[in-house]
């Protein structure tokens with residue numbers, strides 16, 4: 001065995017022994033969170049484009065930004081699954097709930113965000129149980145963003161309650177360029 005091949009066989013066995021293998025249950029939870037994120041991206045993209053189509057430029061941009069947040073979450077989850085030598089499932093979507101009105105959209109999104117907060121809290125609990133601090137940190141970062149999404153949806157619902165849907169919709173008419 002040459003020095004070079006000795007080194008490479010040492011490297012290979014080092015990698016084999018030390019490469020982190022993800023906990024099986026945690027990997028499947030990460031894949032289920034990934035399906036939630038991919039579903040949210042699709043739902044929000046459609047909602048955002050519907051708002052643009054109706055001329056609610058402000059709402060279009062706000063929902064579009066959320067779709068992009070979810071895209072980051074999906075990207076980070078895929079990255080983590082690959083780090084654990086798992087296979088990210090990107091072909092699975094949950095049911096997509098498209099609202100027929102702005103109020104329905106916001107209510108559907110609010111419910112999904114509340115579910116996301118619950119799902120991330122449960123996943124963090126599991127990651128903590130298996131002693132995976134890196135995943136705890138990642139999921140906590142995403143959880144805080146999901147809480148921000150809930151907050152946004154609830155502010156919109158409170159405004160609709162207080163000023164009425166017509167006034168709320170008038171407040172959302174803004175040219176995307178402005």
Ligand SMILES: [Fe+2]
Nearest residue numbers: 037069070073
């Ligand atoms: Fe997300």
Ligand SMILES: [Fe+2]
Nearest residue numbers: 113116146149
């Ligand atoms: Fe979200």
